[in-house]
Amino acid sequence: MRIDIITIFPGMFSAVLDESIIKRAQQKGKVDIFVHDLRPYSLDKHHKVDDRPFGGGSGMILQAEPIFRAVAAIKRKIKGRSRVILLCPQGKSFNHACARRLSKCSNLIFICGRYEGVDERVRQYLADEELSIGDYVLTGGELAAMVLVDSIVRLIPGVLGDKNSLNFESFEGNLLEYPQYSRPAKFRKWSVPEVLVSGAHDKISAWRKAEALKRTRQRRPDLLKK
Numbered sequence: 001m002r003i004d005i006i007t008i009f010p011g012m013f014s015a016v017l018d019e020s021i022i023k024r025a026q027q028k029g030k031v032d033i034f035v036h037d038l039r040p041y042s043l044d045k046h047h048k049v050d051d052r053p054f055g056g057g058s059g060m061i062l063q064a065e066p067i068f069r070a071v072a073a074i075k076r077k078i079k080g081r082s083r084v085i086l087l088c089p090q091g092k093s094f095n096h097a098c099a100r101r102l103s104k105c106s107n108l109i110f111i112c113g114r115y116e117g118v119d120e121r122v123r124q125y126l127a128d129e130e131l132s133i134g135d136y137v138l139t140g141g142e143l144a145a146m147v148l149v150d151s152i153v154r155l156i157p158g159v160l161g162d163k164n165s166l167n168f169e170s171f172e173g174n175l176l177e178y179p180q181y182s183r184p185a186k187f188r189k190w191s192v193p194e195v196l197v198s199g200a201h202d203k204i205s206a207w208r209k210a211e212a213l214k215r216t217r218q219r220r221p222d223l224l225k226k
């Protein structure tokens with residue numbers, strides 16, 4: 001997979017892309033991630049990428065021209081189809097199913113919006129879809145893009161070492177994950193549920209399924225309706 005990110009703050013990304021599993025995924029050749037500064041795509045002599053909104057109002061709007069030019073330049077480098085995604089609070093809510101769907105794409109282009117706004121023509125004529133990571137407003141789409149990268153890249157086959165670690169995690173099959181314990185079996189006065197140290201795999205499996213259901217019913221009944 002190849003991911004291209006267009007932003008006016010490229011420096012924000014190194015903390016996420018150059019650490020841990022996402023870093024290793026790149027080293028293993030599972031994903032190539034490119035962060036592009038939007039400013040060089042501006043035709044303005046001062047590399048300006050925003051301007052005041054027509055009709056008045058506060059804040060500055062990211063202009064269409066540099067964003068269209070950046071996407072065109074990236075598409076010229078890509079072989080095959082790509083999906084252009086605008087990160088903004090008006091987008092459809094991102095969830096695990098979206099991460100799964102996008103993890104199957106070979107090329108993703110993320111456009112990080114700014115909270116004041118993005119020229120509507122980017123939305124209408126450039127983006128294939130708009131995604132939001134929740135009902136709150138961030139100062140820009142950068143953190144949202146990082147959330148998407150993290151949740152998508154870990155789903156690419158071979159990125160996580162243990163194949164099983166994806167099988168029963170939260171949101172797979174619209175269930176929250178069952179409770180997990182590690183050594184010691186007794187910590188202070190609290191013991192691990194007996195069944196987990198029994199070695200009876202079918203019983204453990206049934207217990208985990210029941211606990212996942214119970215937890216989902218208590219905390220996220222909306223998931224069960226799906």
Ligand code: ADE
Nearest residue numbers: 087088132133138140144
């Ligand atoms: N930009 C600002 N707020 C956002 C959000 N909630 N999701 C995605 N992009 C954003």
